[in-house]
Amino acid sequence: MLKLGHSLIEKIHAHGERDYPNECCGALLGREEGADRIVTGLMPFANQRGDSPKNRFSIAPLDVQMAEDEAKKKGCNLIGWYHSHPDAPARPSEFDREHAWPWYSYVIFQVEKGEAREMRSWRLNEDRTRYAEEGIEYIASA
Amino acid sequence: MAVKVVIPTPLRQFTAKQESVDLEAKTVGEALNSLTSRYADLRKHLYSEDGRLRSFVNVYVNDEDIRFLQKEKTALTQGDTISIVPSIAGGAGR
Numbered sequence: 001m002l003k004l005g006h007s008l009i010e011k012i013h014a015h016g017e018r019d020y021p022n023e024c025c026g027a028l029l030g031r032e033e034g035a036d037r038i039v040t041g042l043m044p045f046a047n048q049r050g051d052s053p054k055n056r057f058s059i060a061p062l063d064v065q066m067a068e069d070e071a072k073k074k075g076c077n078l079i080g081w082y083h084s085h086p087d088a089p090a091r092p093s094e095f096d097r098e099h100a101w102p103w104y105s106y107v108i109f110q111v112e113k114g115e116a117r118e119m120r121s122w123r124l125n126e127d128r129t130r131y132a133e134e135g136i137e138y139i140a141s142a
Numbered sequence: 143m144a145v146k147v148v149i150p151t152p153l154r155q156f157t158a159k160q161e162s163v164d165l166e167a168k169t170v171g172e173a174l175n176s177l178t179s180r181y182a183d184l185r186k187h188l189y190s191e192d193g194r195l196r197s198f199v200n201v202y203v204n205d206e207d208i209r210f211l212q213k214e215k216t217a218l219t220q221g222d223t224i225s226i227v228p229s230i231a232g233g234a235g236r
Contacts, residue, residue: 023233023234025230049231049233052233055233055234055235056231056232056233056235057230057231057232057233058229058230058231059229059230059231060229061200061227061228061229064227064228064229064230065227068150068151077151078151081230083232083233085233085234086234087234088234092232093232093233093234093235094235095232095233095234095235096232096233096235099197099198099230099231099232100232101150101152101153101187101198101228101230102152102153102155102187103151103152103153103154103155104152106232126183127186128186128187
């Protein structure tokens with residue numbers, strides 16, 4: 001289960017609505033507690049896919065390293081990533097699966113006509129063939 | 143050459159939770175081969191089915207991207223640190 005506070009959800013939604021009709025993206029910082037993951041902070045990033053930002057996103061390795069360093073500084077972990085699907089469902093595309101890393105939580109949310117809608121979280125299975133959905137539990141705050 | 147390979151968080155589940163692995167290798171390719179021989183489950187996450195490093199897998203030797211060196215043929219010297227750093231990509235993909 002991925003536990004996500006309301007204020008962080010609002011920030012993710014706002015990022016997706018601000019960047020619409022392009023995809024937005026960012027890092028999820030947090031901690032693991034048993035089988036659960038608790039998101040405690042976000043790091044929004046600029047989508048590097050200038051050629052096709054409406055249906056693709058990418059985050060450069062230096063930004064990934066920066067997110068790792070920030071997590072370490074805050075005493076937590078880089079546990080995953082969020083990105084928006086403008087006018088498309090909140091489930092991973094084949095392109096998402098081909099480019100995914102194991103272990104990370106991938107939060108995907110739909111932005112329909114500029115308005116944030118459904119949000120779901122996914123994790124790639126170990127043989128890379130499919131994603132498993134990870135439930136999101138909405139909490140007051142982390 | 144004795145070198146160190148730094149493993150990114152999402153792949154540590156395949157290296158017995160180790161943050162880095164020490165091994166002997168003369169080139170980056172040899173080091174990655176040795177790593178994936180020792181931890182076979184890593185291979186499919188680093189390499190595509192045609193045997194090439196996946197596009198979102200970035201490899202650095204002492205902070206220098208191997209794409210700007212001799213890629214997997216990049217020679218190593220004693221004590222080098224090889225870092226595997228993810229880039230993140232995806233999208234609705236229509």
